[in-house]
Amino acid sequence: MAMEIISSQMKRVQLFEVVGRVDSTNASELGAAMDQAADEGRNYIVLDLGGVEYMSSAGLREMVRVLKRVKRSGGDLRIANPSERVREVLELAGLDSIFEIYPTQVEAVGSF
């Protein structure tokens, strides 16, 4: 399965639900979707990774890039619901201390 991104504009937060596989062939699409929100001044972003079965470092790279960008504008990129495997990879890269990670989408959205 390839990757699917479902984007929803909420009151304060731009929510992206990602489904499938994020790797070097499609990570830039995910980055571009988040960039578009940031371009429109929507810098409070939640990335729901609940549907992500696999993510390589290409996906992490885009997440870190967008996090840096939105933080410069006073925003944040927060992660919801990563699988055990994806969470392990975030921890290995030390990203669990850089991203705010929430067990559920509701908590991540509500954190803003």
Next chain:
Amino acid sequence: MGEVNSLSIAARLEEVRDACDFVVRAAESSGLDERAVYHCQMAVDEALTNIIEHGYGYEGADSTIEIRCQTENDRFIITLIDDSPAFNPLEHEAPDPDEPLDSREPGGWGIYFIRRLMNEVSYERENGRNRLTLVKHIVPAGELEAGQGGEAELPFPVRKIESDAVVITPSGRLDSNTSPKLERVLNLMLEEGHIWLFLDMTEVTYIASSGLKILVSAWRRAQDQKGDVLLSGLQPRIVEIFEMVGFDMLFKIFPTLEAALAARSKTG
């Protein structure tokens, strides 16, 4: 020596997915568990992506990369062979996971993951070809392997001595990078009902606050279940750290593992 399965792909990012699927199937049939299969998939993805991006500079569509999988005793071996210019990824400096956001560089994480996810990684240049070998150790079901593999491996051997008691032997540095692995081992043991945790600390050379935090949380959980965490064999430097934070009052600390085990058999 097990049968060798082989797949060749064109050196294009679009083909990496097929190689991942191929490796996942081979890894599954070798008896690796789901987590280890994921590690193999990610290591191969990162390695192939590196070869295509850096080895061939995205111009390898007419070149092929061969992926070989084989199982040899308790080792699942993946070999990647390509004819791009000589490049030994293992010579490159790995990024630091403790690096704060502002100074994080985007690149270099591929090889970092390869080393952390696999147990052995080696590179050879042979007859004008690069040969990268990735090995994952196959752990029989029921045994626990807490280490991540690679050169930064922190194996925490676990020995079950009674139905409710285990000896865990962490080693090396327990810092923010390695403590989560100890945490996982401790949590898993507690969930399985091993409420008597004997930590043989002989091989632990350093403990950071993240490691201390994990010990306390395991101690609390063990106490809640009427068990305990018993530490033994602490190196003088670790004793110093424990005294500084008052942990010497909290934990039962024994000079040797034998003394710890004997203390429990007296009370329990």
